[in-house]
Amino acid sequence: MRIVPARDGGLARLRLAGGVLSAHAARAVARAAREHGSGVIEVTNRANLQLRGIRDDAHAALIDIALDAGLGPSTASGDDIRNVMLSPLASDETRALATQIIDAMQADTPLHALSPKFALQLDAGERLAMLDHPHDLWLCAFDDGARFAFGFAGTMRQRPSGAIHRNDVVTFVSSVLRRFLALATLEEHRMRDLLARIGIGRFLEAFDFDASIQNWRREPADASLRLGAHAQPYRTTWYAGAQTPLGRLDAATLEALADIADTQAEGRLTMTPWQSVLIPGIAAHDAHEVLRRLHALGLATDTHEPLARLIACAGSEGCAKSHADTKADAHRLAALLPSHDEGAVHLSGCERSCAAAHPVPVTLYAVAPGRYDLHRDARTVARNLTIEEAAERLARSHADA
Ligand code: SF4
Incomplete structure (x- = not known):
């Protein structure tokens, strides 16, 4: 786990797989923030968490809590590369593919040399998705999930570089990352740095792919769906979404969110790249009551609220x-x-x-x-x-x- 110094003490980043945090892990994070930090918990714009004000003598205890809660990497040097963004409403199938990608990256020790900022996005065309954050590599499903369009050093709104079959995604991602590391100089930490020097044509020389999808474009997304109560895609349940005030929660609020997830949903939270939180798996008749409880905690549940x-x-x-x-x-x-x-x-x-x-x-x-x-x-x-x-x-x- 990366703990870096800041003006208010250590800043500890907890990477969440696809933004998901179990209620059990949420309580562990709240306890860690209260006992070892200032109590301030931040949702980042990559749908991870940060704990602020970590005391110098508390780093080992904090890492133990995170590992016990299942929030650590599978290898000590593989923490930073777990940088794959998904839609907060991604299906189980997409989450499973993301897990395969992350597992492959963690098992491939040379890839641990990637910059902690090197970022991937995996998408299945969901209506709630962050389409404005640039990624070093993005992949988006089409043809009913049989194929993935991909692009480099930009956002999914841009023209794709090509397409591959679903079965090739994990191997393709590993090959792209290895080629990046083989070609990049020590000063080139991001894909845009490398492509600015060598060009996309040379980078892609090593790959087999379908280049005939230049006119493909991802379906538009609707960021307002991060707030409010809505029927969940791929499921019969609903979700409720709310904005954390300026990306921050205190320990008591995170514990209250865990209680809501346990008592009125399926025991998990999903953080989003808008620094908001979703509670998925709610019975339809409970969705508006959950939303009321989120609002009572001081979270914004409507796009009209300034926060x-x-x-x-x-x-x-x-x-x-x-x-x-x-x-x-x-x-x-x-x-x-x-x-x-x-x-x-x-x-x-x-x-x-x-x-x-x-x-x-x-x-x-x-x-x-x-x-x-x-x-x-x-x-x-x-x-x-x-x-x-x-x-x-x-x-x-x-x-x-
Ligand atoms: S934008 Fe804010 S957090 Fe970032 S360096 Fe400037 S003052 Fe610090």
Whole structure:
């Protein structure tokens, strides 16, 4: 498990297979956060968890808790490469294929040299899927799952490079990763770095694939399906989804989510790349009661709620680079914004924009405590705003739209 230093103590990342966390493991994570950290638990934009404020003398105890809860890698050096994103509503079949890929990667020791940021996406065309995060390699099923389109160094919205048969997926992924490592220089950590130098044609020379699907495009997805109560695809049950406030939970809330999953669903949670949580496996007649319980815990369950569309980085509390306490300021902004479901707003403590894995239309870049420059579509439209001034600007632009 990777534990890195941050301003508020150690930052421990727990990788979840396809975002899934059993209720039992959720209680273990809550206990670890309470006993060995600050109690703050974050859902990341790769549907993993982070525990903040880990004490220096608690690393071994924390790792033991994670391993006991079944959250560790199968080999010590294989933790970082378990980086395969799925739809939160992926079928059991897709999850099984992802497990095969991850197992193959963990068993292949040379692949452990990949950067921890090297990321894969496996998709079956689900209506709820993150299509905006770029991945080093993505694969998307078509032809009723018989074949997978694939592409490199971009998002699934882009033109595919080719297609392979389902039976070849695991071998293909391993071959792609091995070829990347064979061709990349020490400075080239991501697929985009390598392809910028050698070109896609040379990279693909080593593979057999169908290149005649250039016009294939993935079906659109609907991110609003991450919130609310909905019938579950592939199942007879429902799921309920809710947004964690600015990607954060405390230990008591995570335990309460585990209780809901145990008593009214099938005992598991699914984290999403929108830093939200789904509870799958709910009987249809219980779905709205589960949603009510999620809302009572302080989670946003409707796209109209401001906290459903605000994201913020760690801010000055957790990061020495930050010019402002972005989390606290985002909570103040949420209280001032009108309810509507238009566009995400991102508060960033500095220009690095860690919290946004893809471009967000509106970003407030901190320039001093409580002060922000407002950027819209990558252009600066106002400088040095207070949170109240920013709220007024955002409300006005919504009214004008
Ligand atoms: S965006 Fe800047 S301030 Fe915020 S967490 Fe990243 S590096 Fe720190």
